[in-house]
Amino acid sequence: MERSYNFSVGAKRLANVQPSAIRKVLEKAVKLQGEGHHVIFFSIGEPDFNTPEAIKSATIQAIKDNFTHYTSNRGHAGLRKSLQNYIYGETGVSYDPETEIILTSGGAEGLNNVMLSFVDEGDDVIVLTPFFVNYKMLVNMCGANFIDVPLDDKEGFKLNIATLEKAITPKAKMLIINNPNNPSGVVFSKAELNAVCEMAKKYNFLVLSDEMYSRLTYGAAKFYSMAAFPNMKERTIIVSGFSKTFAMTGWRVGYLAAAKPLADVLIRTHQYSTTSGTTFIHVGLTKSMDSEETKVDVEHMVNTFGKRRALMLQKLSEIPGISYSNPAGAFYLLMNVAASGLSGEAFSERLLAEKHVATVPAKAFGDNFADYIRISYATSESDIEEGVRRIKELVKELKDGKN
Template identity: 55%
Template sequence: MFQGYDFSQGTERMHHVSASLIRAYSNRAAELEKEGRTVIRFSAGEPNFNTPSDIKEAAIRAITNNYTHYPSNKGYGPLEEEISRYTEKFTGVHYDPDTEILVTSSAAEALNNAMLTFVGPGDEVIVPMPAFVTYKALTGLCGATLVPLYLEEKSGFQLDPDALEKVITPRTKMLVLNNPCNPTGAVLSYETLAKVCQLAQKYNFLILSDEIYSRMVYGNSKFYSVASFPGMKERAIIVNGFSKTFAMTGWRMGYLCLQADLLPVLLRCHQYSTTCSPAFIQVALAEAMDSPLTRLQVQMMLDQLAKRRNLVMQELDGIPGLSYIPPQGAFYIMVDVRGLGMTGSAFSQKLLEEKYVATVPAVGLDEPSDSYIRFSYAASDEDLREGFRRIREMAQEIRNGK
């Protein structure tokens, strides 16, 4: 007698992987747009800037020059050299381009490969929460156990090393850090990171550090890479990419930096996921990611994001019932809606269906109280102003009992 498989459910590991609420709200926004509604999108981490000109032109040249065949599955050598220089410039850590850098098809693939390579059934993965949805999903795909470490608003969503130590067990294999953080905008302090690194060495676990927003830091905050701390390069796996800082979300280019003895096993995982990343994009980035015009255009984007952060906080200050913790980095802000007598889920739903403004309830990012929504302020100035006009209008209606 053959077993009656229900193939629509996938494997057991897929039972631990939930659909992304970010995508759910983005999909609903698309449906409303098809109905003719003008939707303001604050839901996805999509910078509205264009890819730097030199990179686009270099990519066209690379295609014309027939860089359309398989490159090395580890990456195009000149690009690895550029990534090495870039990483050392902004983190102070040197990675050998020949043995310690792997080019991937997006930072998402880098995260996927790193977790599948080093985490398996029986392992525990600690994830500070709220957090980007991928970390929880990948932990489930690996068959590992997720250990949430909930962050508190009163601390500015900073990680507490003492609380971290309490959840470490002999099965702890990995701590996932996102610094600066999506969704909270928190940037981990030097003192906090130093203590976290001491715990990693004391209890012998890896730190998977998602540093995709490392260039987006505001005010007096400063970014420090986990790998820059003494004794940490050998137990830190650094994920970064080009989507955010270089406004290249659709190009799907990322990379991993890690000590040489960790790379061969991870490369095997990469070999059977995407094999290699497109040659012409790698050639273009090698040529133009650090050109004077690219540096100028990237800095203009970073400066504009800082202004948009200030604009969003100014707008929120004028809406009674909404409160927030000022974000120190990335381009997200967590907004507390309890002052309007609503949950984050209800507020986001009402805002999308009635005012056509897409946000994400933070409960979808594993914020436990359902008190917050997440805004992305990577949208245009015009969309930010119009979106907050609609939010202000809805908040007034809620206060008036409509």
């Protein structure tokens, strides 16, 4: 029997899975940098700090001590125990390190595992938008329906509970929330989160709570975990990791925290995607993540991001005609460029090509945000000042009709 396939098309599940807009911008920016241009990177969500010395030293020692073999599917027992204390400090919720915590290859694998473990073809997945780009692609990969619930950008990206309830369908399996939010920097209030929890219990759906930026809040903003609300642990899966708070993006260490019945499902997906994490990294983190030296380094990073946030807001306020979100967490904000006469995508392209400032068109984070670009302030104060100066320059040129 002769059968013909176009193997370059790939599996049907990939039909609506597109390349990451963040990575596309990064590739263009790196190319310009390689050509000798001074590129300002407002595009990538990566701390420009080095990993704390205590973590590096402990990990090197773990290699020397020959922790180079398989560990448990769930991750090294010592790190899971350390995470039990860490997560309790962050959320007020206790997770059994033996049965309710799973180490993953970064937060990305955690998101992937949650979606593949619980979302079936034809299910509805409700997503509060703007959203991290991975969410929609994973929903599409599962053959599920992406239900977009946009936050109200005119009201500071607040969640309208009535809008949320209208979006809930009989097929709703899961809601995804990212708090603090990437890309807006918004930190949801206790009242907003409590209302979401009441919806989850009333309509019986799971909550995927992406809490990657839980340590990065500023001023009076306070982080609340979805799992901490009454009767929510059993229907909430926390996805988090070490990349942002500990400046460990390249180490690829994340974790899932979930009640045992949910974790027992998750481990079945995890063990066939990663088997287990990198043992010597887990051992190194076990010995160093709670050290005083590491705590000092992390506090310094958080405080520095707070100063950069203030500087970014100050400099953006000097650009006539533009508006932006007021970030209380993470290290991003959304800037509305509609007054320039361009869409967010066109403005971002012009900004990179002409001024060598890399940003991400916010349409990648939700169709309702096509007038916005995402700016990351996870970079130096000098780059913030120079980058915003170039943005101001482009805005003026567009206003003056210099096309």
